[in-house]
Amino acid sequence: xxxxxTIKSAPTPDQYLDFIGAMVLQGVGLDNAxxxxxxxxxxxxxxxxxxxxxxxxxxxxxxxxxNEQLIVGAKxxxxxxxxxxLSNQLLNIECSFSALFQLGFPGNSVFAxxxxxxxxxxxxxxxxxxxxxxxxxxxxxxxxxVPLITAAGQQEKNLLHKKKASKS
Numbered sequence: 001x002x003x004x005x006t007i008k009s010a011p012t013p014d015q016y017l018d019f020i021g022a023m024v025l026q027g028v029g030l031d032n033a034x035x036x037x038x039x040x041x042x043x044x045x046x047x048x049x050x051x052x053x054x055x056x057x058x059x060x061x062x063x064x065x066x067n068e069q070l071i072v073g074a075k076x077x078x079x080x081x082x083x084x085x086l087s088n089q090l091l092n093i094e095c096s097f098s099a100l101f102q103l104g105f106p107g108n109s110v111f112a113x114x115x116x117x118x119x120x121x122x123x124x125x126x127x128x129x130x131x132x133x134x135x136x137x138x139x140x141x142x143x144x145x146v147p148l149i150t151a152a153g154q155q156e157k158n159l160l161h162k163k164k165a166s167k168s
Contacts, residue, residue, distance in 0.1 A: 013109055019111040020119065022104025023070065028127055031073070032096040037139060042090040045082050052083045052092065054144065060124070061096055062116045067106040072116040073098045074124040078132060078144065091141070095131050097124050125149050 045051045057077040064071040073096060080091040099120065129146040136144040 001045065003079075011108070016111055016114065019105075019108060020115065022128075024098040024102040024104075025123070026102055028097060028099045028123060030095060030127070030131065032094075032099050033131070033135075034094045035135060035139065036089065036092045037141070038090050041082075041088070042080075042141070045090060051084050052086065054078055054080050054091075056146075058121075059119050060117050062109075062112045062119055065109055066103075066111045070103055070107055071098055072099040072120045074100070074128070076119070076124075076128050078146075082118055083123040085153050093132060093135055094139075095128065095145075096165070097127055099123055 040087045042051070042095055055078070057079070059075040061073055062070070075094070075096045077092070079093040082088050082090065125148075129148075132144050132146050136142070
C-alpha cells in the first residue's frame with residue numbers, strides 16, 4: 001500500500017506580515033570590505049574615454065535562522081573596467097553587511113529566505129550607498145553616487161551614466 005503524502009499548505013501573506021511585524025532589528029554592521037584600484041590605468045582610460053560604466057553585483061541571504069534570531073547578509077560589489085577589455089578591472093569595491101533581528105516567534109525558513117531576498121535589501125541599501133560614496137571620496141576619485149533602489153525593488157545594473165560636459 002502506497003504511503004499517503006501530507007501536503008503542507010503554502011504560507012499566507014498574512015502569516016508573512018505577522019512574521020515581519022514580530023521582528024525587531026538589533027543592528028546592522030559592516031563585516032568585510034575590500035578595495036582595489038589601478039590608479040594609473042584608470043587615469044589613462046578616463047583621459048582616453050575608455051572607461052566602462054560601473055557595474056553592480058549583489059547577493060542577499062540568510063546567515064543564521066534560529067527560533068529567537070535571524071541574521072541576514074548582503075554581499076555587494078562595484079566594478080569598473082575598460083570599455084574594450086572588461087576583464088581588466090580598473091576599480092573594484094566590495095563589502096559585506098549583516099543585520100541581526102530578534103524574532104517574536106520561531107523562525108520560518110521560507111519566510112526568512114523571502115525576507116532576506118526582498119525587504120532586507122531596503123535595510124542594507126542606505127549603508128551600501130554611504131559606504132561607496134565615502135570610500136570613493138577617500139580614494140581621491142570622483143565620488144560614486146549609487147542610485148536609490150527603483151520602484152520595482154531592483155537596483156540599476158549600470159550605475160553611472162557618464163555625460164560629457166557640453167562645450168559652450
